[in-house]
Amino acid sequence: MSAKQSKGAAVPAQRTNIVVRRLPPALPAAAFWKSVQPWLTRENDPTTDEAAPERVLASHFRPGKIRRTGKDKDDVHARAYIQFRSIDALVAFHKGYDGWSFRDKQGTVSQVVVEFAPYQRAATEAPKKDSRQGTIDSDPDFLAFEAALTAPEPEKTDEVPPTDTKPNKSTPLLDHLHREARRVVLVVLVGQEGPVQERIESYR
16 A cells, blocks of 8 residues: 555544453343453442542443253353443453353353454433323323223113204205296196186196
């Protein structure tokens, strides 16, 4: 690589996130954090000892899982994620803890592996707790809904609701049909024998 290319190349960000793998499946979190005390101080540790190891930015323990007997699947190892503040602290932890061994009651030995975490993003703050969480029992809308569910149903009656007995209103089309019908009847009556007026009155 030329001097020009090396000068213009971007400097990769330092990797400070590590993962501790192959921890015993039944290892408690407290036992793990106690085993790493010589190399780091957790972010929420209240100690103020100046001689304590460097405080990390973030840490998280994922417990393992022991499968039931007779299952084809293997046990799930516990693991831990740690974000250091400096490369020096990370290197010191790797040298001292990589290959650390745990022995359980059955005599099974687990040798841990310390490596870079796949994701190197900085730890984010935990989401803020919703102030409304746990207050549903005092929420007015919920109380009204609950009261509506428990309210007694109204008594049913056999009364028939009144119906509209008013005659249907006439329309221009109906009026026209009525006039045409009367005209046809008059024409027929005029063509018959006898006085027209009598025949009309008898029709009405």
